[in-house]
Amino acid sequence: MEWQARTISAEIHPILKNNPQGNVHSVFNNSFNLAFGGHLIHIGTSENGTPPFGITLKEGAQKLAQQVIQNEEVMWNSVLDALVLAPNLSISLKKAAITIPVLQHTEVNSTSINEIIRAIAVELTSDNWQTGLTQNLEDNQLIKEYILTKNFKPVQPILKELDKLSLLASGDESVEPKSVFDFWIGRGLGLTPSGDDLLTGLCAALTALGSQKNSFQKKLHSYLVEYGMKRTTSIALEYLMYATQGKFHSHLINMMQIMTNPQNENLHDALLEMKKLGHTSGTDTLLGMLLGIKALSILE
Numbered sequence: 001m002e003w004q005a006r007t008i009s010a011e012i013h014p015i016l017k018n019n020p021q022g023n024v025h026s027v028f029n030n031s032f033n034l035a036f037g038g039h040l041i042h043i044g045t046s047e048n049g050t051p052p053f054g055i056t057l058k059e060g061a062q063k064l065a066q067q068v069i070q071n072e073e074v075m076w077n078s079v080l081d082a083l084v085l086a087p088n089l090s091i092s093l094k095k096a097a098i099t100i101p102v103l104q105h106t107e108v109n110s111t112s113i114n115e116i117i118r119a120i121a122v123e124l125t126s127d128n129w130q131t132g133l134t135q136n137l138e139d140n141q142l143i144k145e146y147i148l149t150k151n152f153k154p155v156q157p158i159l160k161e162l163d164k165l166s167l168l169a170s171g172d173e174s175v176e177p178k179s180v181f182d183f184w185i186g187r188g189l190g191l192t193p194s195g196d197d198l199l200t201g202l203c204a205a206l207t208a209l210g211s212q213k214n215s216f217q218k219k220l221h222s223y224l225v226e227y228g229m230k231r232t233t234s235i236a237l238e239y240l241m242y243a244t245q246g247k248f249h250s251h252l253i254n255m256m257q258i259m260t261n262p263q264n265e266n267l268h269d270a271l272l273e274m275k276k277l278g279h280t281s282g283t284d285t286l287l288g289m290l291l292g293i294k295a296l297s298i299l300e
Contacts, residue, residue, distance in 0.1 A: 001088060001089060001090075002082070002090050002091070002092050003057055003058075003060060003064055003090070003091045003092070004057065004058045004091075004092050004095065004096075005055050005056065005057060005058070005091055005092060005093045005095075005096035006046045006056045006057060006058045006096060006097065007046060007050045007054075007055070007056045007096055007097050007098075007099050008050075008054075008055045008056075008093055008096040008097070008098060008099070009050055009051065009052055009053060009054050009055070009098075009099050009101050010098050010099065010100050010101065011052055011053055011101060011242075011247065012041060012053070012054075012055060012093075013093075015036050015037065015039045015041065015053075016036060016076040016078075017078070018037060019036040019037025019038075019039070020036075020075060020076045020078065021036070021073070021074075021075055021076075022034050022035050022036035022037070022041075022073070022074045022075070022076070023035055023071055023072060023073050023074055024068050024069060024070050024071060024072045024074060024085075025040060025070075025234070026070065026235070027065055027068055027069075027070050028065060029062065029065065030044065030045055030048075030061055030062045030065060031043060031044035031045065031048075031061055031065055032064075032065050032068050033235065034074050034083070036074075036076070039053065039238075040053050040234065040235065040238045041053055041054070041055060042054040042055065043055050043056075043057065043061065043064070043065075043091065044056055044057070044061055045057065045061040045062075046058070048276070048277075049249055049250040049251040049254075049273065049277075050099045050101070050249070050250045051101075051239070051249050051250075052101035052239070052242040052247040052248055052249065053238055053242065054249075055083075055091065055093070055096070057091070064085075064089075064091075067085075067086075067089060068085055068086075068089075072085070072086070077090075080092070080094075081093045081094045082094070099250060101242065101247040101248055101249075101250070101253070102246055102247055103204060103207045103208050103246055103247070103248050103252070103253050103256060104208070105207065105208060105209075105210075106208050106209060106257075106260045108209055108260045108298070110298050112260075112261075113259060113260060113293065113298055114298070114299065116258075116259050116267065117148065117259075117290065117293065117299065119267055120259075120267070120271065120286070120290070121144075121148045123268070123271050124144055124148075124283075124286075125144065127275075129275065129283040129286075130279075130280050130283060131143060131144075131194065131280055131283045131284055131287060132188040132189060132190065132193070132194030132197075132279065132280035132281075132283075132284055133158070133187070133188060133194045133195065133198065133284060133287070134158055139156060139158050142156060142158075142159060143158065143159070143162065143287065144287070146159050146162055146163075147162070147287055147290045147291050147294055148290065148294075148299075149299075150294070150299045161180075161183050161184070162291065164179075164180050164183075165180050165184060165198075165202070165291065166291055166294055166295040167295075168180050168216060168219075169202055169206060169214075169216045169291070169292060169295035169296075170295040170296065170297070171214065171215065171216070177219045177220075177223060178223060178227075181199075181220065181223045181227075181231075182227075182231075183195070184196075184198060184199055185199065185223075185224075185227075185228070185231045185232050185240075186231040186232040186233075186236075188280075188284075190278060190279060190280075190281070191233055191235045191236065191278075192233070192235060192236040192239060192278065192281055193232060193233070193236055194280055194281075194284040195284075196232055196236040196237075196239065196240055197236075197278075197280075197281045197284035197285045197288065198284050198285070198287060198288040198291070199220065199240060199243070199288060200239055200240060200243045200248070200252070200285055200288060201252070201284070201285035201286060201287065201288020201289040201290075201291070201292065202216075202288040202289070202291055202292040202295070203216075203217055203220070203240075203243035203244060203246075203248075203288075203292075204243065204248050204252050204253075204256050204285075204288070204289050204292065205256070205288070205289045205290075205291070205292025205293050205295075205296070206292050206295075206296070207243075207246040207248075208256045208257075208260060209260070209292070209293065209296055209298065210292070210296055217243070217244040217245075217246070218244070220240070220243075220244050221241070221244035221245075224237060224240055224241055224244065228240070228241070249277075251270075251273045251274055251277060251282075252274075252285060252289075254270055254273065255270045255271075255273070255274055255286070255289065256289065258270045259289065259293075271286075274286050
């Protein structure tokens with residue numbers, strides 16, 4: 001049976017051209033990952049958006065996930081432009097829309113972005129968004145207050161670690177990168193731990209709003225190359241590696257574009273999309289984006 005891809009990240013074909021032979025890496029209820037030459041390719045539903053290394057199907061992702069077997073060989077047929085999962089099971093990429101996962105740098109009006117942040121703050125506090133950065137409800141609230149307040153003196157240990165991360169992102173050379181990344185990367189539960197999601201969101205804000213010379217992502221990339229496989233999951237590592245290159249999930253790109261746009265009529269819908277990302281991934285990523293804005297001294 002042949003399945004049809006709806007969208008495909010522009011990153012996918014270069015991976016397949018260099019590595020046409022792969023295998024099924026991991027299987028979940030509604031999606032699965034393939035591995036080609038050390039790169040992951042995520043196959044999922046279009047409702048959940050497109051990861052920077054993703055392919056979404058027009059329909060039937062859950063049914064297809066039930067038919068693939070972990071570690072089985074997979075092949076890319078370049079003539080048909082199809083992923084062959086089994087003798088009678090394939091995904092056609094021919095008619096898929098290409099998505100560009102690159103987040104562009106944006107010149108932003110600080111007054112406008114602060115208005116949007118205030119609107120986000122209302123949503124975060126009124127709709128009880130849960131973060132996986134801490135299991136303590138009091139610390140959960142304090143994290144939001146610290147990130148959303150310009151001058152907030154960090155006292156609690158978790159806030160002091162957030163402050164170190166913010167300083168590192170702002171370009172403070174007195175902060176030692178390895179100790180900061182050691183604390184956050186792999187912190188929390190899930191396929192993408194909360195600390196990794198926080199860093200991904202932070203990278204998104206720095207990419208969209210920061211100086212082109214910002215060295216934070218270079219430092220993070222060097223750390224991931226040396227320690228990433230020991231510190232976190234392969235899926236979280238994949239997202240982080242793309243984030244250091246300024247490439248992100250379609251929901252993050254949409255959220256960042258709306259945050260930097262004075263006409264923010266779609267803010268509520270974008271926030272709902274973010275909230276659907278994983279158990280707490282959407283919250284943790286959004287907090288990372290806000291922390292990046294704080295680090296860049298845009299917050300009033």
